[in-house]
Amino acid sequence: MLIFELSRPQRGNHAQFVAEPFLGLDDIPPALRRRGTPALPEVSELDAVRHYTRLSQRNFSIDTHFYPLGSCTMKYNPRACNSLAMLPQYLARHPLADPATGQGFLSCLYELQEILKEVTGMAGVSLTPMAGAQGEFAGVAMIRAYHAARGDTARTEIIVPDAAHGTNPATATMCGFKVREVPTGPDGDVDVEALRAAVGPQTAGLMLTNPSTLGVFERPIRELQRVVHEAGGLSYYDGANLNAILGRVRPGDMGFDVIHVNLHKTFSTPHGGGGPGSGAVGVAPRLLPFLPIPVVGRDENGYRWLTEADLPQSIGRLSAFMGNAGILLRAWVYARMLGREGMRRVADYATLNANYLMAELARAGFDPAFPARRATHEFVVSLKALKAQTGVTAMDVAKRLLDKGFHAPTTYFPLLVPECLLIEPTETESRETLDAFVRAMAEILEEARAAPEMLKAAPYTLPVRRLDDVRAARQPDLAWGSAPG
Amino acid sequence: MLIFELSRPQRGNHAQFVAEPFLGLDDIPPALRRRGTPALPEVSELDAVRHYTRLSQRNFSIDTHFYPLGSCTMKYNPRACNSLAMLPQYLARHPLADPATGQGFLSCLYELQEILKEVTGMAGVSLTPMAGAQGEFAGVAMIRAYHAARGDTARTEIIVPDAAHGTNPATATMCGFKVREVPTGPDGDVDVEALRAAVGPQTAGLMLTNPSTLGVFERPIRELQRVVHEAGGLSYYDGANLNAILGRVRPGDMGFDVIHVNLHKTFSTPHGGGGPGSGAVGVAPRLLPFLPIPVVGRDENGYRWLTEADLPQSIGRLSAFMGNAGILLRAWVYARMLGREGMRRVADYATLNANYLMAELARAGFDPAFPARRATHEFVVSLKALKAQTGVTAMDVAKRLLDKGFHAPTTYFPLLVPECLLIEPTETESRETLDAFVRAMAEILEEARAAPEMLKAAPYTLPVRRLDDVRAARQPDLAWGSAPG
């Protein structure tokens, strides 16, 4: 039932109606006024509350299910981060109010910048990017600005490994660059020789994810970055997987020029069913002048926004105000709760959980894509053999997991491993939960052998059965009342 | 899975651990210290959050289901009442802090007293009773105090109609009275002649619920109360069903001496899975001196608590502090949102919904217990005939309703109607919801005729099937780790 189907003309939620008499719109010429009636629902408050409460129950979420979605870091989102960021004074803060009226708010952001500098090993941080992809955008735009400032305008290519997340090549395009892919070697590391062959005077930079989306730490990390630097390019570090190394190694120490951090992953701000995120960027000294604004500065009068006036070479603004400020407060609270020792523990236990789960799944009969490698905070399993034997695909296994009360791992990403599952347990899950997941996977393996057809039609116990994606794309029904043609 | 089963020694939620060093307990002699280890869980924050989030989903509630539980007034609980009562300053208010530091809080309580005086037609109100039953206690204790103050110590009986809610006779006993029952006539009203026969010099008072638990307005209401008054007794009005008459008629105008109002029913404060409630009492002038304390008073210095010093004949305190103060704030917000016109609308639409539902269920083949009477805000249906024909009981129908996504009506209460369902839709449910309920009931009727055995084993779709109550009582397992003998 859609909310619109609950709606009746003249129903509505009168407690929300402004009660006082008000002046009309007669000062606005009729030609400027709205003619049609928008199809907004008119429902009682109870109907709305019941509708969305029940809808919410049709979701899996970290708060209800183990959610080992690789590359997404679905760890516990502390509730205190939410309630403290939502103190009335913070919620009511207008972004253009005088900084003197928001020193508390600004101080948290400033301190978060400092914390991120420290854990990434970079020289400066801007918190304004609103998600990882926007952090990438900022980073690549800074690379462009750097070359441009040096008059080096021939650099038109960004190099991206084939295993990269889709946002990497898409970002390069958004920033007006051509994308050149480099392959991954058989052991999961980027092929250094191929990279060496790819670089040249046209190379603006390399975007590298480390640990990579294959769930391994790029052992030649320093060399990869050196190859690019020697060719005159800069190196971008996609920090989406920072959870794997937090407090243990620092991208700055690896020699990278710029990094983004997904605060909604490593710093545990909520995923919210698809955001808001935060993709803070950190830079090495040579990119400091180009940081996107606003940045929070501090002087004898306290905290204030730094703008073009302070950073005239900045790549500019990335949002109307201050990125996803309220998310930054949450990240700050989280960082402060972890503190110095807590950072490294994140990497330690995320890595422990992933390696344990990989070992146990291997025992249960699954094939790690890189059995000779350590897992980082995540790892890839390939179901190629299973598919060959039984016809059961990674998608079937994923859907069947839902029936067993587990969210599915990431499927079919990274694209280069056939029939793959990318599994990231995170540090906040207990061993008991991991063991239960292994048992469920083992059951599915048996089911695949005994009754492969049954798996093809999973899930069975969810609010809907398997959905017809083809129909969704072929006959798009994208809004209520506009049924597909 | 119980929370204890998730627990592991040394696990625990370290973000909640007080971090600073502290002095020990060496100033407390070892003999006074605890020896045994309490079986409190040691779980991670994620495990706790996930456990209770999932548990919550195993409940029906107003926010998720139509909940036509007679006598309980399961109407929408506005969310604003919750958030406004939980503003930080109110939550942090210590009950013994100087009233000067809580004039805002006290003003809301004072205004609520005034509102309740107005809608009940009584001369004074005390908000301190913490639920309906405690309101009854306060009322009957005031009746005792009134007679005692007049030296009239022979009045040892409280009269209670046979249809009364169990708290009425239980309260009379708590207050040291004997209970005398009077019967209900065939049309649902209390038998006036029987009452006349029951009263005498031993009569301390009558406890009457109106509209009664049979879902009808006591037509001889004035006479009932007059009979008791003429015998020297006082009249108590159980206002649990005030929702039916709010803003239309007033117990004070009917001549009653004392009333309690279940604010968690008529004033829409949350039921919370079994409270907290609030059973504010209102009294006629002659009982004013006996009101339970504290009451909120107002003078030139503002608001303050009235205590024994102000009300020396008070029956005394009913709680350590101020009843369920935070619930009172919610009731005040609700009352202010309804306002003058909104009060009467509650009664009007609650009554409209009940009469409509009764008419439609009758059409669908159900038997109202009092077909010749108007429903008030609720009504009774008897399944006696259905049971005779099919063996299906009220309990079976109730359980089957759960499968169909509706909470069951109250079953087997009032006790005098065999195989009864007491159905209260409340004013906040839409006609569409009532119609869907009627359809579900009609389906069950068909099922009862076609497959009565199937109904005996309902429900089928809930987290558990029908539970063994007998075993629960015979082999009590009341705490984890103390398995039944």
Add this chain to the structure above:
Amino acid sequence: MPFIPHTADDVAQMLASIGVRSIDDLFDEVPAELGFDGLPQLAPGASELELTRLMEERASGDGRWLNFIGAGAYEHHIPAAVWQLAGRGEFYTAYTPYQAEASQGTLQLLYEWQSMMASLTALDVSNASLYDGATALAEALLMAVRALPQAARRVLVPRNLHPFYRATLKTVLHQQAIDVVEIAFDRATGRIDPAALESQGAGGFAALAINQPNFFGVLEDASAVTDWAHGQGALVVGVCNPLAMAVIAPPGEWAEDGADVACGDAQPFGIPLSGGGPYLGYLTCRSALVRQMPGRIVGRTVDLDGRSGFALTLQAREQHIRRSKATSNICTNQGLMVTAATIHLALIGRQGLERVAMQCHSRSRELGALLAQVPGVAPLFDAPVFHETVLRLPLPVPQVLGRMRGEGILGGLDLAPFYPELGHAMLVCTTETRTADDLQRYARALQAALES
């Protein structure tokens, strides 16, 4: 029409279905002479926006204070998750779990609560809740009187029990003509005066209440007193701050056999101060007394498929079954508060709770050390305390408190209205929410208040 979904169409069709012309017709059984004209004293309905504004204004007028008052209601840190979970509609808007299959969430949670409280008090069984600590004690004493029908209808209650608990007890017990005898305390230690007990004979009372820690924060020698009471054939009811029990011997550990009943207010477990309520009465006892228990009790059982599940049980004690013979009239209790408290205990955990208790107590020792420097201020009693203590001041307490309020501090509770015999006595509490800085601020403000 706030919260009412009916359109004019709906109303017309519904009236037609019923067969009446107007809503007024539905009230035709109400005697006409009872009509009245609206509610002129009431304000018109206000929107949520208006009330939000008004409530925020009143709240900011009330302000925030640095609080050192305890006296039965304690300011503790409440993990953010507690109310984010307890406020979920499925908990917040459910009814008492009569329909067990549709209420497994609340029922299991209540079972977990019962388990936690039984274990924390070191007794066998717990009920699901009572209104508050004071009424829980009243019910506990009524249990004892019913359980010992041969004993005199008298109960002993120490004068060092919370004055408002004593007041509540009397309201309740006097209805049933049960005598409440107050036992004096030792003026040097603040503890129950053994001499006052000696004057009470065997069989002359059904129960003795022991408050641990007592109203003064002082720890009773609960074992000794329990032994004595059991020796007289009476039952012992422990009235305890449940947080203290994380480190202090709980009723089940008193003397050889333990006390018989434990009760009190579980407000310290995740329940905000909120101006005095809603709080949370708890009650636990030995198995033998379970059929005397008032209130809801949840049991674990099995369903038709043999799966374990939960249901209200032993209902034959309750008013809806036993009516005038019930163990109590209680019906609606404090469900939502139990929900919060159970989640609170799960989040804080065994170790966490112990640390909170230790930190509260530590703060009280630290404050004591600071105040030892303030001339004219001294502890009134010479006995171990838990996180709360009585100070003797050289000036009338209201005057001092007024001055401290000027500094934004609620300095404590003036005991003069309750114990005039103690002179200028002030009850001061610290919890884990007070920082070392707060204690300094307190000491400075107190000193200044005494000097000015």
Add this chain to the structure above:
Amino acid sequence: MPFIPHTADDVAQMLASIGVRSIDDLFDEVPAELGFDGLPQLAPGASELELTRLMEERASGDGRWLNFIGAGAYEHHIPAAVWQLAGRGEFYTAYTPYQAEASQGTLQLLYEWQSMMASLTALDVSNASLYDGATALAEALLMAVRALPQAARRVLVPRNLHPFYRATLKTVLHQQAIDVVEIAFDRATGRIDPAALESQGAGGFAALAINQPNFFGVLEDASAVTDWAHGQGALVVGVCNPLAMAVIAPPGEWAEDGADVACGDAQPFGIPLSGGGPYLGYLTCRSALVRQMPGRIVGRTVDLDGRSGFALTLQAREQHIRRSKATSNICTNQGLMVTAATIHLALIGRQGLERVAMQCHSRSRELGALLAQVPGVAPLFDAPVFHETVLRLPLPVPQVLGRMRGEGILGGLDLAPFYPELGHAMLVCTTETRTADDLQRYARALQAALES
């Protein structure tokens, strides 16, 4: 270990299963030379209690203000239910709904959002969200450039568009070497200057953005400008406060054919100001442009049993499928904000939204009337406005604002840094949250600030 459940036993057994001796061994593929010594600059971990205390102190230092600043971020009443629902774990902690069957809640809600926004803007289709209004406009303009590959890589943007939107656009569009041409506004009306448009030739640009109401609160003659741009073969992008569209003609109603794309920030729909974010970019367009859309789109489809259900669709536009050929790099968007905004719109409803818009506007007229009494203050532009207006003051605005802050009032936005040519100009906004009293307070404070 906050948030980490591992006991020492767990660790030992897990290491044994893996076959290593220590957690450090698991990092043996990390080049040794990258090791570093901890994070000395960071503070040790703090408990939730400590941080609660600290955040509350900082919050109370920031205080609460009577706010008259709008300028793209608006203070509206948010029904209490909005965040009580949006904050539910099932919404708050879910991921992007890739696994449709396990995400029907979020997916259906997104479909409802798309439906609401398509209808409100009077266009055909909506995406699920973009970061904020400024980036939504940048994406809209990129869509237009891609949709009209023959047109010049130029877009026209009025100078009366929010300065920070213009700044953001430039950051984004300049990467792809797209020219952003600023169109002057008429100094008398504050509207787009028709003369400035005339100088732009046909085919010389791919799109024109129209901001309705514009940054000055002024209502553009959007239909006329749309007609002109369509006449030049360009696409029209409406950048609109979606609340205004409850009463003001939405892009789909501009001129004969309507605009082609609408975008903006849906922050006024239940999103708190929160210091500047997270807000909520929306984007709707005609069906013909849907394959140029960036971001997530949800479609309704059926499951194996033929039951209706929802799934992400048209993913071939997106980065995870199309990589370097995607319509945008956007991945994570503003899901939780959409959740709140959808619930907000459902709670406020069609009538409620219209009333909010009317009340906002009414307050602005009422304030205008009051300020007409204040000497030296006058509206700068002569054109109809919606709920926000530019005032000319006789003194430098910062000075006036500073004085008003002394009265607890945020009086408006100084336009001098953005439009120095306008002199002492201040942008002032009223919403339905400002009462008649607030307006009086404002007028008095402004008068006093000018006099002092």
